[in-house]
Amino acid sequence: MSAQDAAPASTTTPKPAPRGESGKAVAKFVAQRVAGLLATLFVASLVVFGSLYLAPGNPLTFLTHGRSMTPDAITQLKAQYHLDDPLWMQYLRWLGGVLHGDFGTSIIYNQPVGALLETRMQSTLLLVVMAAVMVLVFGLAIGVFAGLKPGFLSRSVMAVATATMAVPTFVAAVILILVFAVNLGWFPVFGAGSPGLDAVYHMVLPALGLALASVAFVARLSQAAIRQELSSDHVQTAISRGLARRFIVRRHVIRNAAMPVLTVAGLTIAGLIAGSVVVEQVFQLGGFGQFLVSSVQQKDFPVVQAICMVYVASFIVLNTVIDLLYSLLDPRVSLGRTAS
Amino acid sequence: MTAMSLLSVDSLTVKLPVAGEMRTVLKDVSFELEPGKALGLVGESGSGKSMTVRTIARLLPPGADVTGHVRFDGTEVFDLRGEALRKYRAGDVSMIFQDARAHTNPVRRIGDFLTEALCTNQRMPKKQAEARAVELLAEVGIHNPEQRLRQYPHELSGGLLQRVMIAAAVAVKPRLILADEPTTALDVTTQAEVMVILKRMQSEYGMAMLFITHDLELASSVCDDTIVFYAGQVVERQQASRLHRDPLHPYTAALVRARPEIERRAGRLPALPGHPTTAYEAPDGCAFAPRCAFAQDACRVSVPPLLRIGEQGDSRCVRMPELHGSLLAAAGTTQEVTP
Ligand SMILES: Nc1ncnc2c1ncn2[C@@H]1O[C@H](COP(=O)(O)OP(=O)(O)OP(=O)(O)O)[C@@H](O)[C@H]1O
Ligand SMILES: [Mg+2]
Numbered sequence: 001m002s003a004q005d006a007a008p009a010s011t012t013t014p015k016p017a018p019r020g021e022s023g024k025a026v027a028k029f030v031a032q033r034v035a036g037l038l039a040t041l042f043v044a045s046l047v048v049f050g051s052l053y054l055a056p057g058n059p060l061t062f063l064t065h066g067r068s069m070t071p072d073a074i075t076q077l078k079a080q081y082h083l084d085d086p087l088w089m090q091y092l093r094w095l096g097g098v099l100h101g102d103f104g105t106s107i108i109y110n111q112p113v114g115a116l117l118e119t120r121m122q123s124t125l126l127l128v129v130m131a132a133v134m135v136l137v138f139g140l141a142i143g144v145f146a147g148l149k150p151g152f153l154s155r156s157v158m159a160v161a162t163a164t165m166a167v168p169t170f171v172a173a174v175i176l177i178l179v180f181a182v183n184l185g186w187f188p189v190f191g192a193g194s195p196g197l198d199a200v201y202h203m204v205l206p207a208l209g210l211a212l213a214s215v216a217f218v219a220r221l222s223q224a225a226i227r228q229e230l231s232s233d234h235v236q237t238a239i240s241r242g243l244a245r246r247f248i249v250r251r252h253v254i255r256n257a258a259m260p261v262l263t264v265a266g267l268t269i270a271g272l273i274a275g276s277v278v279v280e281q282v283f284q285l286g287g288f289g290q291f292l293v294s295s296v297q298q299k300d301f302p303v304v305q306a307i308c309m310v311y312v313a314s315f316i317v318l319n320t321v322i323d324l325l326y327s328l329l330d331p332r333v334s335l336g337r338t339a340s
Numbered sequence: 341m342t343a344m345s346l347l348s349v350d351s352l353t354v355k356l357p358v359a360g361e362m363r364t365v366l367k368d369v370s371f372e373l374e375p376g377k378a379l380g381l382v383g384e385s386g387s388g389k390s391m392t393v394r395t396i397a398r399l400l401p402p403g404a405d406v407t408g409h410v411r412f413d414g415t416e417v418f419d420l421r422g423e424a425l426r427k428y429r430a431g432d433v434s435m436i437f438q439d440a441r442a443h444t445n446p447v448r449r450i451g452d453f454l455t456e457a458l459c460t461n462q463r464m465p466k467k468q469a470e471a472r473a474v475e476l477l478a479e480v481g482i483h484n485p486e487q488r489l490r491q492y493p494h495e496l497s498g499g500l501l502q503r504v505m506i507a508a509a510v511a512v513k514p515r516l517i518l519a520d521e522p523t524t525a526l527d528v529t530t531q532a533e534v535m536v537i538l539k540r541m542q543s544e545y546g547m548a549m550l551f552i553t554h555d556l557e558l559a560s561s562v563c564d565d566t567i568v569f570y571a572g573q574v575v576e577r578q579q580a581s582r583l584h585r586d587p588l589h590p591y592t593a594a595l596v597r598a599r600p601e602i603e604r605r606a607g608r609l610p611a612l613p614g615h616p617t618t619a620y621e622a623p624d625g626c627a628f629a630p631r632c633a634f635a636q637d638a639c640r641v642s643v644p645p646l647l648r649i650g651e652q653g654d655s656r657c658v659r660m661p662e663l664h665g666s667l668l669a670a671a672g673t674t675q676e677v678t679p
Contacts, residue, residue, distance in 0.1 A: 236437075
């Protein structure tokens with residue numbers, strides 16, 4: 001174990017933890033995580049940029065769409081896209097642009113990629129945020145209920161959850177459309193609606209389709225975590241002290257179970273980004289995902305690079321945020337201090 | 341049941357569900373404990389010591405089947421429900437567990453651990469409870485108690501954490517302490533320190549104590565009386581200080597001899613022959629008979645009753661009247677071999 005364990009108990013003095021020092025430790029810890037984040041982003045940018053050159057064919061054929069062009073036109077094209085520069089220079093130029101928010105120019109639309117993305121950002125953001133809220137609210141509510149109140153109802157709910165986890169997003173989306181849009185007519189079949197409440201209304205089914213499997217997953221996860229905490233030794237201590245069950249659940253079960261659940265739930269939510277591509281396509285929401293699919297088909301590489309970069313960056317940033325939150329929740333994760 | 345006794349366990353039998361069937365873990369256990377006295381529970385692993393204290397604290401696993409009586413101050417413990425049960429656990433009995441680390445919530449501060457029972461059960465104001473916690477930590481020999489309150493369990497060593505456990509158990513001034521091997525997880529030096537503190541707190545607060553240990557020596561120094569468990573049964577009860585000098589059961593005699601004693605260390609260390617039995621697997625007749633050097637046919641016929649041996653104690657050995665006084669000497673010559 002630790003040095004402190006070996007020392008005679010009565011002579012060890014507690015480590016003083018002055019506020020300033022622990023504040024410094026937190027700052028150092030955050031700085032480390034942010035540095036890690038930047039390094040990961042850098043590698044991701046290399047991969048995203050490099051994958052263009054790993055793809056079959058050379059960029060020039062994509063630019064010319066296979067049409068034969070005059071040598072003059074080709075030279076001009078090459079100059080415009082800096083195709084004669086060495087690869088690393090092209091990368092640095094692209095990276096420099098990205099850092100200034102400039103993702104280059106779309107080959108198909110001949111417009112700045114940034115502007116194209118801006119108009120499509122809202123529906124993707126709304127979709128992922130609504131799905132994330134559903135995952136947290138429904139997943140945690142169902143899981144906590146099933147964990148605290150074992151019985152026939154809980155077992156049934158968990159059985160349904162297990163089955164739901166296996167349903168692919170695409171299938172879930174199509175079934176939701178058939179039932180709630182076509183048969184019952186409660187929700188629109190497709191489209192993002194006009195900004196405001198209408199957009200939220202249009203987004204209910206897509207978000208549900210995107211969230212469904214994750215809701216089930218988080219429900220099962222939190223149920224298992226609650227069960228485990230309920231049967232843990234420290235909860236037995238609390239019971240042996242005659243504390244009320246409601247108090248024990250609040251103080252000793254929920255908080256402890258929350259730590260593993262929130263971490264994995266966070267990763268699941270980050271994973272919604274990938275699923276959103278499918279859902280946008282099915283519901284024709286006109287967001288990043290749909291744009292990505294069409295851009296891949298049309299070999300609009302600056303757009304593909306930009307969207308991939310945004311996806312990857314959001315995923316990595318979310319991850320870091322979860323990591324930081326976890327460290328705040330769990331006192332055992334020492335913030336840069338050496339564990340005692 | 342004596343009018344004097346604080347705790348009276350009477351013909352207690354406990355069965356637990358294991359893989360679809362009910363297994364006996366405690367069989368006809370009876371003993372009494374007077375206020376302020378310490379009773380040692382010794383016996384091999386699996387003999388039912390922990391189950392006994394868990395039954396008393398009403399901490400049995402779900403599905404347990406209990407017959408017999410546990411009376412605390414005249415009240416049937418198994419009749420307690422809801423609020424009455426909470427009151428009993430909150431104010432009358434306190435558990436001290438073996439593994440203090442597993443038994444404290446890792447994400448709550450020491451201060452919360454010490455004050456939560458005071459604040460919620462006794463409605464003590466937070467400030468006052470904290471002051472009390474500081475006092476208690478000082479009483480169990482912890483320096484800088486104010487700072488300790490703000491620390492988390494993982495920042496404390498095992499010995500310190502067990503002291504915190506003791507402080508927390510004593511905080512509510514219970515009438516009975518249930519200590520389940522409170523020092524087994526600690527290293528030897530720490531063990532002794534923690535033991536001294538526990539014993540001192542028990543006497544100072546005038547609490548009765550059930551003390552589980554594997555160490556007969558420790559039991560004799562801490563407890564007034566000791567009971568010996570074998571296969572879920574009490575096989576012997578007598579004064580703790582006499583137990584290892586004049587055992588009243590061949591099993592106890594074997595335990596005494598298996599103990600590494602300073603004077604005998606030079607010689608061969610006798611092993612306890614055979615395997616420990618659980619109550620569930622126990623044969624007809626005396627549960628210890630298969631391992632007993634003194635067993636006769638009569639021992640295998642029916643379960644022996646717990647007999648009074650004069651003023652000295654109780655024994656569940658039918659041959660005790662003839663063997664009394666000669667167990668250790670006789671064992672020394674006949675039991676040295678392991679089969
Ligand atoms: N939850 C449980 N379900 C079923 N059987 C159990 C359970 N817990 C313990 N047992 C059994 O009950 C018997 C008594 O166990 P107990 O924990 O009381 O032994 P012990 O004397 O405290 O042993 P040790 O010295 O190892 O702590 C053992 O045979 C054990 O296998
Ligand atoms: Mg035990």
